[in-house]
Amino acid sequence: MRHELDASLIAKLKRGLPPESVLVDPHHVLVYECDGSTAFKSSPDAVVLPRSTDEVAAVVRLCSEYGVPFVARGAGTGLSGGATPSEGGLVISLASMNQILELDLSNRLALCQTGVVNLEISRHVARHGLYFAPDPSSQSSCTLGGNIAENSGGPHCFKYGATTSHVLGLTVVLPDGEVVHLGGPRDSVGYDLVGLFVGSEGTFGIATEALVRLMPTPEAVKTLLAPFRSMEAACEAVSDIVALGIVPAALEMLDQPTIQVIEAGVNAAGYPVDAAAVLLVELDGAAHGMDRMEEEIRQQCDKHGAVSFMVARDAQARARLWLGRKAAFGAMGRLSTDLYVQDGVVPRSRLPEVLVKVGEIAERYRIKVANVFHAGDGNLHPCIPYDGRDADECRRVLEAGREILELCVAVGGTISGEHGIGTEKSDHMGLLFSEIDLDLMRSLRDVWNPRGLCNPGKLFPTSSGCGEAASLGSVAAAPGAWI
Ligand SMILES: Cc1cc2nc3c(=O)[nH]c(=O)nc-3n(C[C@H](O)[C@H](O)[C@H](O)COP(=O)(O)OP(=O)(O)OC[C@H]3O[C@@H](n4cnc5c(N)ncnc54)[C@H](O)[C@@H]3O)c2cc1C
Numbered sequence: 001m002r003h004e005l006d007a008s009l010i011a012k013l014k015r016g017l018p019p020e021s022v023l024v025d026p027h028h029v030l031v032y033e034c035d036g037s038t039a040f041k042s043s044p045d046a047v048v049l050p051r052s053t054d055e056v057a058a059v060v061r062l063c064s065e066y067g068v069p070f071v072a073r074g075a076g077t078g079l080s081g082g083a084t085p086s087e088g089g090l091v092i093s094l095a096s097m098n099q100i101l102e103l104d105l106s107n108r109l110a111l112c113q114t115g116v117v118n119l120e121i122s123r124h125v126a127r128h129g130l131y132f133a134p135d136p137s138s139q140s141s142c143t144l145g146g147n148i149a150e151n152s153g154g155p156h157c158f159k160y161g162a163t164t165s166h167v168l169g170l171t172v173v174l175p176d177g178e179v180v181h182l183g184g185p186r187d188s189v190g191y192d193l194v195g196l197f198v199g200s201e202g203t204f205g206i207a208t209e210a211l212v213r214l215m216p217t218p219e220a221v222k223t224l225l226a227p228f229r230s231m232e233a234a235c236e237a238v239s240d241i242v243a244l245g246i247v248p249a250a251l252e253m254l255d256q257p258t259i260q261v262i263e264a265g266v267n268a269a270g271y272p273v274d275a276a277a278v279l280l281v282e283l284d285g286a287a288h289g290m291d292r293m294e295e296e297i298r299q300q301c302d303k304h305g306a307v308s309f310m311v312a313r314d315a316q317a318r319a320r321l322w323l324g325r326k327a328a329f330g331a332m333g334r335l336s337t338d339l340y341v342q343d344g345v346v347p348r349s350r351l352p353e354v355l356v357k358v359g360e361i362a363e364r365y366r367i368k369v370a371n372v373f374h375a376g377d378g379n380l381h382p383c384i385p386y387d388g389r390d391a392d393e394c395r396r397v398l399e400a401g402r403e404i405l406e407l408c409v410a411v412g413g414t415i416s417g418e419h420g421i422g423t424e425k426s427d428h429m430g431l432l433f434s435e436i437d438l439d440l441m442r443s444l445r446d447v448w449n450p451r452g453l454c455n456p457g458k459l460f461p462t463s464s465g466c467g468e469a470a471s472l473g474s475v476a477a478a479p480g481a482w483i
Pocket residue numbers: 035036071072073074075076077078079081082083094114115135136137138141142143144145146147148149150151152153154155201202203205206207208329330418419455
């Protein structure tokens with residue numbers, strides 16, 4: 001159900017914020033109709049850009065008074081329709097709240113507004129030999145608030161853990177406009193409310209400030225690239241490397257279609273285009289012992305028939321290898337008007353068979369698929385380019401996406417590694433959770449967000465009974481889908 005905004009609400013918003021911070025023109029708000037997942041669209045009635053916790057709280061209080069739904073938005077790079085205003089109402093953009101407020105170097109902490117771009121934190125503290133570890137491939141544009149809401153991962157989370165391991169405290173505007181401070185620099189007793197908030201996908205309130213942990217820049221880094229003749233062999237090499245007890249900072253895999261599209265794009269990384277797969281490995285930490293680890297990894301790659309083994313000579317060569325990986329989704333823009341990036345997890349040892357089956361699913365649905373993924377975590381990202389104007393193709397893409405998730409669950413995996421559930425997978429929660437599980441989650445949400453005004457329509461099945469797998473038709477017919 002959409003909510004028409006009362007003119008007096010708009011007038012109050014305009015009195016409380018600078019005129020340029022309240023957008024109501026349909027052309028202006030259209031930009032906010034979706035996130036990076038263009039399959040799910042729904043325009044907001046208005047967009048506001050507050051600059052402080054107090055301004056966010058004032059806006060949220062007005063939403064509560066008028067019974068208007070609202071959704072926080074960082075950079076809109078999400079890939080599950082999380083920031084889509086499913087029921088209209090207000091988008092509250094944190095884009096103007098991008099300051100790093102305080103640095104505590106002795107305790108390696110930073111207090112940041114949550115609209116700060118992820119990479120800016122590391123840039124800001126680099127001169128002190130520190131960095132912020134969570135590194136989604138979108139890190140040059142995504143915000144800390146989005147990372148917190150999605151509990152985002154990234155290539156280096158194999159070693160360092162996802163966002164939740166790096167957030168110690170939060171200032172949150174609750175859905176009734178009350179401001180609370182959760183957690184802090186020292187371990188707190190009682191329930192871990194910060195842990196609960198991280199990953200709640202914007203349904204518990206709006207985080208306006210976060211106290212984050214900074215890591216010391218590693219003494220040494222080595223980036224290695226091994227091309228393989230088969231994806232199966234490359235995946236087996238990954239399992240064997242991990243089985244040795246080595247914990248690389250990153251273990252990333254790209255298949256041939258991905259390699260080819262990257263190399264054809266502006267960000268050519270120098271990956272061999274005839275390889276069936278390339279494995280990108282990064283080691284970091286103490287310099288002592290790193291050569292030995294490199295040698296052990298080389299041996300595993302050789303054992304599984306790697307065509308070659310390349311070690312980046314310097315920081316520039318390393319950056320080039322990473323640019324290819326980090327620009328992979330963007331490079332796929334040359335293939336079609338839209339891109340559906342699936343996100344499922346499987347046990348690492350099941351990667352080879354699952355990838356074969358993903359290929360079979362794609363063939364059956366007459367779609368193309370390119371795979372780029374966090375191999376160390378078993379976190380798959382089958383990327384499906386499609387034309388959003390072709391209703392039949394859209395339906396086939398969504399159905400294939402669901403089948404891929406069913407496959408992940410069937411082999412003991414899960415339906416999202418890092419992109420969240422959002423709008424996209426709300427009807428797939430039944431693949432993994434029982435009615436009892438979902439009811440418990442709903443009751444948690446209702447404690448934080450009792451009237452359901454904060455980011456409605458996310459996470460929980462909307463089109464069928466709780467815990468029951470939704471029909472594919474109902475996924476395609478979800479509000480605003482494929483418009
Ligand atoms: C090219 C590309 C590569 C990507 N690579 C990765 C990757 O490697 N790993 C990964 O995990 N993700 C990745 N993503 C997905 C995405 O970038 C992350 O989910 C990111 O954290 C979203 O941040 P954002 O600022 O864009 O959030 P948005 O898309 O604006 O919002 C995402 C969710 O967070 C909520 N939200 C935003 N700010 C707040 C706040 N302050 N308080 C409460 N809720 C809030 C929104 O309501 C929404 O539900 C990638 C995306 C792209 C386009």
